[in-house]
Amino acid sequence: MPHSLGRISYRRQKTEDDGGVLIDIxxxxxxxxVLDICPKDAFTFLETQNGKSRxxxxxxxxxxxxxxEAGLPNCSSHGLRKVIARRVAEAGASPHxxxxxxxxxxxxxxxxxxMDANRPVLADGAIEKLK
Incomplete structure (x- = not known):
C-alpha cells in the first residue's frame, strides 16, 4: 500500500478474481x-503487533x-466505505x-x-449550480 507522492494505491481484494479494482486516491x-506519526519502518500501518500484515x-x-473501544458499536469497516461515499456525494462529487x-x-x-446522503445538502448544491 504505497503512499508516495501524497497518494494511496491498492487493489480491492473483494474483486481480486477479476484482477481487482485499483483504488488510487x-x-x-x-x-x-495520522500516517506521519506511524513508525516509518512499518510494512503497513495496519500490521499486527508482531509486524505482520493483517x-x-x-x-x-x-x-x-x-x-x-471508541464507543461506536454501530460502526464497522464496511460502514466506513458507505460513509465516504455519502460524504463525497454531499461535497458534490459525481457518481463516477x-x-x-x-x-x-x-x-x-x-x-x-x-441513498443516505443528506438530501438538503445535496439540494443546496444543486440549486447553487443554477446560479
Missing amino acids: PIHPELRA SPNGLGNMMREWCN EIMAVTGHLTLAEVTRYT
Missing part, C-alpha cells in the same frame, strides 16, 4: 497527520474491537468520482451507498 490532510478477517475483527474513491463497479452500487 490522494491522501486527505487528516489521514496524512488478514481481511483479522482487520475486520480489529475494526470491530476498535469501534467498540465516488466510484473512483470507493471502488464500486456500477452506478447502481453507488446509488445504494449514497
Whole structure:
C-alpha cells in the first residue's frame, strides 16, 4: 500500500478474481497527520503487533474491537466505505468520482451507498449550480 507522492494505491481484494479494482486516491490532510506519526519502518500501518500484515478477517475483527473501544458499536469497516461515499456525494462529487474513491463497479452500487446522503445538502448544491 504505497503512499508516495501524497497518494494511496491498492487493489480491492473483494474483486481480486477479476484482477481487482485499483483504488488510487490522494491522501486527505487528516489521514496524512495520522500516517506521519506511524513508525516509518512499518510494512503497513495496519500490521499486527508482531509486524505482520493483517488478514481481511483479522482487520475486520480489529475494526470491530476498535469501534467498540471508541464507543461506536454501530460502526464497522464496511460502514466506513458507505460513509465516504455519502460524504463525497454531499461535497458534490459525481457518481463516477465516488466510484473512483470507493471502488464500486456500477452506478447502481453507488446509488445504494449514497441513498443516505443528506438530501438538503445535496439540494443546496444543486440549486447553487443554477446560479
